[in-house]
Amino acid sequence: MIVRANGIDLHVELLDPSPPGSDVGRAPAPAADDTRARTPSAAGTPGPPTAVLIHGMASDTLASWYFTLAKPLADAGFRVVMYDLRGHGHSERPRTGYAIDDFVDDLAALLDELGVTGPVYLFGNSFGGTIAFGYAIRHPERAAAIVAIESAPPTPAWMARVARGLARAAELLPRQDAVAALAAGRREGFGRRARATREMLAATTLAEELPASPLPDPSRISAIGVPVLCVYGAESAVAQLAPEVARLLPQTRTVVVAGARHSVLVDRSETVRGLVLAWLREECGVAPAGPVPTHPDHIPQEVPGWTPPSPAARSSSATAGAAPRSSPT
Amino acid sequence: MAASQESILAEISEMIRAVLADFAPDDEITMETTFREDLGMESIDVVSLAGRLQTRYGDQVNFAHFVATLDLQTVRDLRVGQLVEHIAASLDRVGAGQP
Numbered sequence: 001m002i003v004r005a006n007g008i009d010l011h012v013e014l015l016d017p018s019p020p021g022s023d024v025g026r027a028p029a030p031a032a033d034d035t036r037a038r039t040p041s042a043a044g045t046p047g048p049p050t051a052v053l054i055h056g057m058a059s060d061t062l063a064s065w066y067f068t069l070a071k072p073l074a075d076a077g078f079r080v081v082m083y084d085l086r087g088h089g090h091s092e093r094p095r096t097g098y099a100i101d102d103f104v105d106d107l108a109a110l111l112d113e114l115g116v117t118g119p120v121y122l123f124g125n126s127f128g129g130t131i132a133f134g135y136a137i138r139h140p141e142r143a144a145a146i147v148a149i150e151s152a153p154p155t156p157a158w159m160a161r162v163a164r165g166l167a168r169a170a171e172l173l174p175r176q177d178a179v180a181a182l183a184a185g186r187r188e189g190f191g192r193r194a195r196a197t198r199e200m201l202a203a204t205t206l207a208e209e210l211p212a213s214p215l216p217d218p219s220r221i222s223a224i225g226v227p228v229l230c231v232y233g234a235e236s237a238v239a240q241l242a243p244e245v246a247r248l249l250p251q252t253r254t255v256v257v258a259g260a261r262h263s264v265l266v267d268r269s270e271t272v273r274g275l276v277l278a279w280l281r282e283e284c285g286v287a288p289a290g291p292v293p294t295h296p297d298h299i300p301q302e303v304p305g306w307t308p309p310s311p312a313a314r315s316s317s318a319t320a321g322a323a324p325r326s327s328p329t
Numbered sequence: 330m331a332a333s334q335e336s337i338l339a340e341i342s343e344m345i346r347a348v349l350a351d352f353a354p355d356d357e358i359t360m361e362t363t364f365r366e367d368l369g370m371e372s373i374d375v376v377s378l379a380g381r382l383q384t385r386y387g388d389q390v391n392f393a394h395f396v397a398t399l400d401l402q403t404v405r406d407l408r409v410g411q412l413v414e415h416i417a418a419s420l421d422r423v424g425a426g427q428p
Contacts, residue, residue, distance in 0.1 A: 001380055013376055015393050063372035067404055071397035089373045266401055 005109035011090035015080035051078040056126030059197040061089035068269035098206040100213040119144035152241040163211030173198035227283040228252040233260030360410030390419040
């Protein structure tokens with residue numbers, strides 16, 4: 001459905017919790033005495049807790065969540081909210097308004113429009129995680145917990161990486177030869193996504209505005225008191241940010257998935273699903289139904305402070321299901 | 330193909346043409362038509378179609394939950410007929426439950 005929020009039309013998809021009696025557990029709303037969550041009481045808020053799933057920047061849409069974690073979260077008792085970020089998917093594409101705060105404003109307005117008043121569980125993939133942290137910074141009373149996949153809070157180091165990525169995309173995507181080279185060895189559909197990204201960067205000021213976003217003082221990031229789960233792919237450079245995130249947010253559970261790349265959510269959705277449901281149960285008191293799915297291929301490394309794997313460690317945890325590592329450029 | 334499936338297919342075809350607008354195919358949409366290969370629809374387009382179908386069928390068919398059980402690989406191979414069969418089966422169940 002289309003929801004008008006913050007002055008633009010946003011494409012929104014909702015999944016209601018799987019019906020009772022379908023042998024699924026229920027996620028409790030954060031309780032007043034739940035000191036772990038350190039969120040205000042949601043006792044006056046009837047109904048199931050809400051999970052908001054935020055996709056990544058430039059070449060992503062809500063489909064990445066829809067076909068990976070949305071259904072398992074609904075089965076765990078969540079009301080699941082997904083939306084296409086401004087400029088993405090089937091949402092409106094204004095020419096300007098692509099700083100972090102614009103995306104946070106969109107999210108806040110959307111939740112208001114949907115009548116979501118209690119604290120929400122925020123899930124973000126890549127830059128979507130940064131929007132989740134940004135929302136928790138500005139609306140601390142509205143955040144129950146944060147799951148960030150291949151992401152980080154809005155820090156200078158992360159934003160510098162985002163800026164480099166966008167600059168590279170803006171430079172390479174208009175060149176057919178460069179797109180063909182990048183697409184080699186990638187998943188089917190890469191070329192199509194590259195074209196869509198190129199159109200988007202040409203039609204908006206995102207590539208200039210986003211890297212120039214005003215950043216919060218680190219103390220405001222550290223003030224986020226809710227449980228945090230950070231998942232990284234061992235083969236992704238974003239994992240290098242893990243130690244800084246753990247310093248800023250010591251409550252963070254960091255998991256690095258062996259053999260996975262930046263697209264770990266899509267490539268290794270079953271692993272991510274198992275990690276998320278286990279963390280929800282252990283850190284948030286949300287009990288998923290049935291056994292948490294595991295996969296013999298997947299040997300996630302759980303590390304409090306991430307250190308790059310040695311070649312030996314990497315090969316020992318190498319997985320049959322891992323995508324071959326391509327070396328673009 | 331059962332008569333109910335035929336009418337459901339006709340209705341879905343119309344919705345697909347609405348979703349695709351200018352990019353709708355000239356050929357007839359059949360049970361064997363695939364969303365990605367034949368119609369060029371991205372996964373996000375399939376999600377949008379799911380939303381329209383949910384509006385159309387309401388509580389009779391839990392369309393969102395059906396589509397969400399697919400993974401990204403499966404949705405690439407999804408045929409129009411699979412949606413038609415799911416809707417027909419759901420409507421049959423609803424019908425059977427009524428006096």
